[in-house]
Amino acid sequence: MGYGIKLRVWGDYACFTRPEMKAERVSYDVMTPSAARGILEAIHWKPALVWRVDRIHVLKPIKFDSIRRNEVASKISERNIKTAMNGGTIDLHQYASEDRQQRAALVLRDVDYVIEAHFDLTDKAGASDNSGKHCDIFTRRAKSGQCHMQPYLGCREFSANFDLLEGEVPQSVLTEKRDLGWMLWDIDFAHDMQPIFFRPMMINGVIDTRLVKEEET
Amino acid sequence: MILQALNEHYQRLLEDKESGIAPPGYSIVDISFVLVLSETGDFLDMFKVEQTELVPEHKKRQGINPPPYFLCDKILYSLGIGKNKMEGKKRFEQYRDYNQKLLVQAKCMEAKAVSCFLNSWNPEEWDNNAIILRHQDEFEKPANYNTVYKIDGHNGYIHDQEEIAAIWMEEQIEKEDDATVFGQCLVTGKYTDIARTHEVAIKGAGGQPAGTALVSFQIESFRSYGKTQSYNAPVSKKVAFAYGTALNYLIASKTNRVRLADTTMVFWADKKGGKTEETILSWCFDPVDTESEAKSDERRIDLGAARQAKTILERVKSGLSVGDATFDKDTRCYLLGLAPNAARLSVRFWQVSNFGDLLKKIAQHYKDMDIIGLERLGGIISPWRTLKALAVREDSKNIPPLLGGQFLKSILSGSMYPQTIYDAVLQRCRTGGEHNGVTIIRAAVIKAFLLRKYRIKNQFDKEVLITVSLNESNTNTAYRLGRLFSLLEKAQKDALGNEINATIRDRYFGAASATPGSVFPLLLRLSRHHIAKATYGNVLDRKIQDVMNGLDAFPAHLSMEDQGQFILGYYHQNQANYTKNQTNEEKKG
Numbered sequence: 073m074g075y076g077i078k079l080r081v082w083g084d085y086a087c088f089t090r091p092e093m094k095a096e097r098v099s100y101d102v103m104t105p106s107a108a109r110g111i112l113e114a115i116h117w118k119p120a121l122v123w124r125v126d127r128i129h130v131l132k133p134i135k136f137d138s139i140r141r142n143e144v145a146s147k148i149s150e151r152n153i154k155t156a157m158n159g160g161t162i163d164l165h166q167y168a169s170e171d172r173q174q175r176a177a178l179v180l181r182d183v184d185y186v187i188e189a190h191f192d193l194t195d196k197a198g199a200s201d202n203s204g205k206h207c208d209i210f211t212r213r214a215k216s217g218q219c220h221m222q223p224y225l226g227c228r229e230f231s232a233n234f235d236l237l238e239g240e241v242p243q244s245v246l247t248e249k250r251d252l253g254w255m256l257w258d259i260d261f262a263h264d265m266q267p268i269f270f271r272p273m274m275i276n277g278v279i280d281t282r283l284v285k286e287e288e289t
Numbered sequence: 290m291i292l293q294a295l296n297e298h299y300q301r302l303l304e305d306k307e308s309g310i311a312p313p314g315y316s317i318v319d320i321s322f323v324l325v326l327s328e329t330g331d332f333l334d335m336f337k338v339e340q341t342e343l344v345p346e347h348k349k350r351q352g353i354n355p356p357p358y359f360l361c362d363k364i365l366y367s368l369g370i371g372k373n374k375m376e377g378k379k380r381f382e383q384y385r386d387y388n389q390k391l392l393v394q395a396k397c398m399e400a401k402a403v404s405c406f407l408n409s410w411n412p413e414e415w416d417n418n419a420i421i422l423r424h425q426d427e428f429e430k431p432a433n434y435n436t437v438y439k440i441d442g443h444n445g446y447i448h449d450q451e452e453i454a455a456i457w458m459e460e461q462i463e464k465e466d467d468a469t470v471f472g473q474c475l476v477t478g479k480y481t482d483i484a485r486t487h488e489v490a491i492k493g494a495g496g497q498p499a500g501t502a503l504v505s506f507q508i509e510s511f512r513s514y515g516k517t518q519s520y521n522a523p524v525s526k527k528v529a530f531a532y533g534t535a536l537n538y539l540i541a542s543k544t545n546r547v548r549l550a551d552t553t554m555v556f557w558a559d560k561k562g563g564k565t566e567e568t569i570l571s572w573c574f575d576p577v578d579t580e581s582e583a584k585s586d587e588r589r590i591d592l593g594a595a596r597q598a599k600t601i602l603e604r605v606k607s608g609l610s611v612g613d614a615t616f617d618k619d620t621r622c623y624l625l626g627l628a629p630n631a632a633r634l635s636v637r638f639w640q641v642s643n644f645g646d647l648l649k650k651i652a653q654h655y656k657d658m659d660i661i662g663l664e665r666l667g668g669i670i671s672p673w674r675t676l677k678a679l680a681v682r683e684d685s686k687n688i689p690p691l692l693g694g695q696f697l698k699s700i701l702s703g704s705m706y707p708q709t710i711y712d713a714v715l716q717r718c719r720t721g722g723e724h725n726g727v728t729i730i731r732a733a734v735i736k737a738f739l740l741r742k743y744r745i746k747n748q749f750d751k752e753v754l755i756t757v758s759l760n761e762s763n764t765n766t767a768y769r770l771g772r773l774f775s776l777l778e779k780a781q782k783d784a785l786g787n788e789i790n791a792t793i794r795d796r797y798f799g800a801a802s803a804t805p806g807s808v809f810p811l812l813l814r815l816s817r818h819h820i821a822k823a824t825y826g827n828v829l830d831r832k833i834q835d836v837m838n839g840l841d842a843f844p845a846h847l848s849m850e851d852q853g854q855f856i857l858g859y860y861h862q863n864q865a866n867y868t869k870n871q872t873n874e875e876k877k878g
Contacts, residue, residue: 091522092292092475092504094511096635101290138637138694146509173508176628176635176691253290254478265514267523269475 075190075207076126078237079214081111082184085137086225086232087177091256091267097177099226101134102274105281106258107226108187111234114223116210120197129186130277131244137181144171183225186241211236244277257283291639292476292504292524292532294623298557299535305561309343310538313530314461316347316489317537320361321434322424324368325441328398330405333441335420337427342437344448345457348488349500357384359391359457360403360438360448367436369412370421370428381412391460397452403438474525476532481525485518489533493540494553496629503536503627503634504529547574549673550685550693551628552637558644559621565594566616566644572598573651576669602669605652618645624701626694637694640701647701654700657737661758661864662729670730672696678730679713689713705745711738715849718856719799726794732860735853742850759861764839767851770805771858773836774798776829777816779866783823802855806845 088100088107105125112123148166155162193201213219214236223232250273257270272279302310311317320342325334344361357366362384365371369381385407392400415421428434438447447453472483490500506512506521513521519529539545539555544567547554554574558566572595597615604610622644626637642650655669663670673685676696680687695707714734718727736755743752754763763769778794793812801808816833820826847855 090290091513092524093636094513094521095505095508095633096630098291098636098639136638138691138698140691144510147512176630176637178636178638253293254475256475259514265516266472267475269473269478271478 075203077189077207077210077214078241079112079115079187079189079234080185080237081187081223081225081232081234083225083230083232084182085179085230086183086227087179087230088226093178096175097179099136099178099180100255101180101252102130102279103128103183103185103187103225104256104258106256108185108189108281109258111187111223111225111232112189112210114221115219115234116206116213117220118201118206120193120201121191121206122194123189123191125187125189125281127188128279128281129188129241129244130246130274130279131184131186131242132182133245135181136178138176138178140174140176142168143173143175144168145173146171179230180225186237188241246274246277249276250274252279257281291625291636292528294559294641295532295535296476296528297559298539298623299531301561302535302538308538311343311346311534313527314346314458315343316345316534317341317343317541318347318361318435320344320437322364322436323439323446324406324436325439326402326406327441328402330402330409332406332410332418332420335424335436337424342446344435344437349486349490349502354383357387359388359460360453361435364428364434364436368410368415368421370415374413377415378412381410385410391456392453394456395452397450399438399440399443399447399450400453402440403447406438470520472520472523474528475523476528477525479525481527483520483523484526484529485520487519487524487529487533489530489537491533491536491540491634493537493546494627494629494634495551496634497632501629501632501634503533503636505633507632544568544571547571547673549697550676550688551690552626552693552697553628554624554626554697556622556624559623560617563620563622566620566622568594569598569601569616570622570644570647573602573648575671575673576602576667599669601648602652602655605648606656616644618643618648620644622647626697628690628694637691638698638701640698642701650701650703653703654737657740658733659757660729660733660736661861663733666729670733672700675730675734676710678728679710679717679734681717705741706734706738710734711849711853714738715852715856719802726798727856727860727863729860732857735857739850739853739857755857756861759865761835763858765851765854765858766840766844767847767854768858769836769839770801770809770843770847771855771860772862773809773833773840774801774812774855775859775862775866776833776836777812777819780816780819780823780826780829780833783825783829784819785822802847802852802859804846805855806843809843 086099086103087097088102088104089097090100105128108125108128109123112125117123144166146166148164152162152164156164191203191206193203193206214234217234219234223234224230225232252272252274254269254271257268260266260268268283270281270283272281299310302308303312309317318341320338320340322335323338324332325336327333342361345359347358347361348356350356357380361367365377366380366384369377371377371380388407389404392404416425439445440447448457470483470485471480473479474481474483487502487504491503492500494501504519504522504524506518511521524532536555539557540553544564545555545557547556556567556570557563576599620643622642624638624640624642624647626639627634628637629635658670658675676688676693677683677685689709692707692709692713696710698704699706711734714731717725718731718735736757740752740755743749743755754760754765754768756763759772760768774793778792781789781793793815797808797812801812820830820833823829
């Protein structure tokens with residue numbers, strides 16, 4: 073792939089919430105491919121392209137920390153937003169102080185990753201879209217720290233620092249081979265938003281996230 | 290990861306015939322009454338039992354129309370006994386209809402007998418029934434008693450009867466067929482039917498008595514992508530049952546669970562027959578002196594195993610190898626810390642380690658905690674007792690939430706102890722009155738905290754100064770001040786006897802440990818009078834001079850770290866005073 077990019081992301085906290093432990097959150101051991109995709113999309117994305125995460129490098133040891141924090145119980149309902157969009161008068165606020173919930177979370181501390189990814193053009197790509205152009209846009213934006221929204225490590229409150237990596241990927245401190253168990257790969261938005269899971273192996277801190285063709289189907 | 294490990298453990302337990310874990314479709318519940326029926330279904334008698342029994346599955350009951358169970362249920366359902374007769378009748382009818390539906394398929398005498406009994410029983414007349422009246426005073430809270438059936442003159446309970454058990458299994462399979470949602474299970478990765486809710490309630494880890502859930506999505510903000518209930522986290526029905534049953538089994542087990550404040554920790558070995566490892570771990574987390582343990586009926590581990598565990602721990606503590614023929618030090622162990630939050634369980638920590646490393650970490654903790662005087666409390670202080678010593682009024686109810694989990698985690702991972710523990714211990718030491726002051730356990734915690742902090746931060750010069758007993762060559766100002774304070778207190782006691790209303794310890798300890806500059810000049814002036822009056826005043830005076838020689842000035846205030854040093858110095862000197870006294874007395878004798 074000629075247009076592969078490498079992005080280094082790091083932060084003090086991260087929480088890649090396991091779907092089965094969403095109430096009292098527990099994070100996955102490492103970044104999930106969909107979280108990596110989210111970070112890339114925060115820097116540059118258009119309907120004409122789709123990001124494919126190839127590898128995730130885990131540079132620092134995996135450390136967990138248990139914290140307790142305030143969350144809220146409800147979401148702003150979709151119907152209310154639709155009403156508002158159609159010109160109805162409705163209160164769209166969410167009053168966090170009235171909706172408080174204290175919950176414990178088991179989060180990752182002090183994380184540092186390198187995301188290796190490429191993109192493919194979709195059928196929405198027009199005549200003016202070409203790979204070279206989008207690759208340049210991404211590279212330029214990542215270098216100068218531009219983003220559509222602050223990229224984050226699993227949860228919005230754990231914002232990610234990022235930097236384009238142009239040289240070699242630094243050596244990870246992790247040296248073993250580790251079975252990470254079944255992890256969320258991504259959501260299949262085309263088919264009723266079905267979650268897809270995969271079972272990655274982390275070898276010397278590197279996780280290959282290219283999903284092997286499903287054997288069952 | 291957690292669910293996966295629990296699921297694997299369930300499969301292992303299922304293969305092990307002696308484990309006594311519930312197979313799919315069954316639950317282990319406490320039963321209270323046995324209803325004795327005749328072969329024709331007449332109600333002959335009932336008697337009270339206190340035991341756990343494997344019965345057709347008791348799923349989580351909630352909502353306004355909770356489902357009845359098969360052949361074993363609470364007396365509100367099985368007999369209609371409750372405060373409200375209307376409700377009792379309604380519940381009994383649901384129970385009767387559900388049971389009849391299944392029992393009709395059986396041809397055996399037992400099924401017919403229960404069927405007849407259910408038909409003839411009038412739930413509204415229970416308080417006129419002679420048999421019930423005889424046992425009425427045994428119901429304290431009617432809702433809580435489970436009943437099972439037995440035929441007079443036959444062995445075993447009815448739900449164990451072969452044909453009936455077969456019908457129950459068939460019912461389970463039929464239920465699986467009407468699953469509608471398929472998806473990828475996040476534990477096994479297979480495409481299979483997904484559980485709508487996880488029906489095994491987790492009991493015994495605190496929270497609601499009816500049980501809590503590890504995986505639940507009852508509030509709007511837990512849900513994503515418009516999914517409802519447990520479809521948010523697709524887990525197959527089989528796995529949902531397996532992990533819940535395994536977790537309940539571990540929590541109920543005697544050797545796989547340790548409680549610490551609000552946290553319940555379960556641990557298990559990742560291999561068949563890992564009982565030895567589990568027992569040793571269990572003892573290490575909750576050591577009880579082998580001598581005194583016969584007295585307490587709460588003792589869970591047999592003497593032999595406890596002795597073995599103690600030997601192993603002592604050996605690891607003194608730096609010898611972990612090896613032993615009875616266990617494998619490479620066994621992988623899982624440790625899961627859980628704490629309740631109303632109807633949910635939250636995971637406080639999750640660790641996977643091999644057994645040998647784990648033992649070393651635990652031994653390191655006890656080694657760090659070692660301090661002179663600790664042998665009087667048995668030498669090894671369990672984490673639970675440690676935390677209790679830090680709580681207000683030494684009441685385990687006052688242990689702050691989160692602390693239990695954090696403390697265990699730092700022991701298991703060998704990392705620094707939580708700062709909150711150190712803050713709490715200083716607080717308790719400073720304040721006077723009952724349950725306060727410098728106790729052995731508190732001094733041990735301060736020592737362990739400082740020692741570990743210096744070790745992790747590579748401050749070797751400071752690390753070597755922290756010793757088990759008095760270190761006269763420690764030149765740290767705060768440590769010296771602590772020692773000085775102890776000597777001044779002794780001077781006062783020697784002069785005025787033990788019956789002083791307010792000693793300098795009661796009055797000045799807090800101030801002396803935080804702002805020595807403002808207190809010590811005053812104390813030294815006071816001590817002149819005490820020394821003059823005390824029996825061995827000049828000996829004491831010389832000691833005070835020795836300690837003072839290492840001091841340049843009284844600092845205006847001490848940092849948190851130095852306050853710990855102060856307390857440590859005070860404690861060490863106190864212990865030294867005490868042993869000296871003993872030798873003096875021996876000389877006299």
